[in-house]
Amino acid sequence: MNYDFDVVIIGAGGAGMAAAIYTTRYDLKTVIFTKDIGGQAATTEVIENYPGFESVGGMELMQKFQKHAEKTGTEFRYEWVKQVSNIKFQISNNTSPQPSPMLGEGDDDGVASSLNPSSPDTGSGQVRRGDDGDSPLGAGVGGVSGFKITTDAGEYTAKVVILASGMKHKHLNVPGEERFEGHGVAYCATCDAPFYKNKVAAVVGGGNSALEAVEFLSRVATKVYGIVWDKEYQGEPALIKTVMASDKVEKIYNAETLEIKGDTKVKGLVYKNRTTGEQKEIALDGVFIEIGWQADTEWLGDLVETNKWGEIIVTEKAETKTPGLYAAGDLTNIFTKQLVASAGQGCLAAVRAIQFIREGK
Ligand SMILES: Cc1cc2nc3c(=O)[nH]c(=O)nc-3n(C[C@H](O)[C@H](O)[C@H](O)COP(=O)(O)OP(=O)(O)OC[C@H]3O[C@@H](n4cnc5c(N)ncnc54)[C@H](O)[C@@H]3O)c2cc1C
Numbered sequence: 001m002n003y004d005f006d007v008v009i010i011g012a013g014g015a016g017m018a019a020a021i022y023t024t025r026y027d028l029k030t031v032i033f034t035k036d037i038g039g040q041a042a043t044t045e046v047i048e049n050y051p052g053f054e055s056v057g058g059m060e061l062m063q064k065f066q067k068h069a070e071k072t073g074t075e076f077r078y079e080w081v082k083q084v085s086n087i088k089f090q091i092s093n094n095t096s097p098q099p100s101p102m103l104g105e106g107d108d109d110g111v112a113s114s115l116n117p118s119s120p121d122t123g124s125g126q127v128r129r130g131d132d133g134d135s136p137l138g139a140g141v142g143g144v145s146g147f148k149i150t151t152d153a154g155e156y157t158a159k160v161v162i163l164a165s166g167m168k169h170k171h172l173n174v175p176g177e178e179r180f181e182g183h184g185v186a187y188c189a190t191c192d193a194p195f196y197k198n199k200v201a202a203v204v205g206g207g208n209s210a211l212e213a214v215e216f217l218s219r220v221a222t223k224v225y226g227i228v229w230d231k232e233y234q235g236e237p238a239l240i241k242t243v244m245a246s247d248k249v250e251k252i253y254n255a256e257t258l259e260i261k262g263d264t265k266v267k268g269l270v271y272k273n274r275t276t277g278e279q280k281e282i283a284l285d286g287v288f289i290e291i292g293w294q295a296d297t298e299w300l301g302d303l304v305e306t307n308k309w310g311e312i313i314v315t316e317k318a319e320t321k322t323p324g325l326y327a328a329g330d331l332t333n334i335f336t337k338q339l340v341a342s343a344g345q346g347c348l349a350a351v352r353a354i355q356f357i358r359e360g361k
Pocket of ligand 1: 010011012013014015016033034035036037038039040041042043044046047048049050079080081082164165166167209212328329330331337338339340342
């Protein structure tokens with residue numbers, strides 16, 4: 001079986017790029033599929049707790065990760081992964097590995113048969129290994145196994161997959177949010193705040209991300225509304241202090257956002273006081289939604305086991321329940337969601353993946 005890649009990594013955040021640095025240094029053909037470089041860390045203006053960097057821009061640090069990963073031989077492809085399937089190939093006497101009717105977990109769509117149903121007869125009677133020639137993947141289970149990765153641009157095979165696709169923004173799910181996304185509704189103040197120079201914006205949310213967004217926007221906007229569900233902000237004391245001290249910020253506590261209004265772009269926000277029920281509309285140019293993040297793992301189906309937050313449950317070696325499938329970073333049940341922790345777990349996943357490819361288990 002010729003695999004397109006030894007290792008497919010999904011996501012170019014701290015976890016994915018750290019993993020790639022390890023697998024490529026072991027000469028494993030590694031690709032990262034991603035939609036951006038740096039993931040969440042690239043969206044924060046400054047990081048002050050990554051060892052070795054007293055204070056560094058989020059984007060700057062992640063570009064260093066990228067440069068490092070490229071130097072060790074990582075290929076980056078800007079493709080969105082839509083499906084991962086575990087595949088098995090039956091070894092027959094005189095042909096190259098044939099798709100097994102006994103599909104692996106998570107693969108219920110006839111995937112294997114669509115891969116290469118008419119593989120040419122090698123006549124060797126031997127399993128053709130991957131391009132390293134010595135990977136007894138799947139040994140002992142009657143065939144070689146691997147993964148099919150389907151992206152918005154194509155299909156690929158790999159010996160192992162490392163899931164490092166992090167988390168996605170939570171949505172308010174109120175009228176106007178989806179309609180005006182990109183037209184006044186935004187989820188990243190570091191990226192989009194400059195568009196609000198001398199304008200009025202609101203930040204919905206009450207935690208650190210919201211506080212950061214309020215602080216960032218208040219540098220350029222004429223006025224920032226802080227729309228907070230609870231009766232106060234919950235976050236780092238230093239950030240709260242800065243936001244409290246700003247005369248550009250109007251805090252609206254105990255508030256539920258009901259609707260984002262506009263015509264071709266955002267013009268206003270309607271909220272209600274959660275105690276009195278009184279509704280108010282404020283005029284503004286933009287709404288930043290910073291109400292947290294959630295693991296985006298449903299699309300992986302039965303390949304992984306998740307906890308009640310949708311986080312992938314992994315072992316201390318970053319193993320999922322599917323052999324050859326590893327997970328690292330914020331999408332796992334890792335104890336803390338921090339860049340250094342994600343990068344560390346990326347290392348664990350990579351080292352375990354290297355061992356799996358070498359030993360076949
Ligand atoms: C505003 C903010 C400030 C922060 N500040 C700090 C800080 O100061 N210090 C700190 O240690 N941590 C900080 N964090 C947390 C830190 O950024 C995260 O813990 C870390 O980035 C997680 O890395 P990750 O690789 O697990 O996932 P992510 O960074 O979420 O990266 C996920 C990657 O996967 C890609 N992806 C997702 N789905 C797919 C798919 N289907 N196909 C292809 N690609 C996909 C994304 O494009 C992205 O590249 C901050 C986070 C935020 C949001």
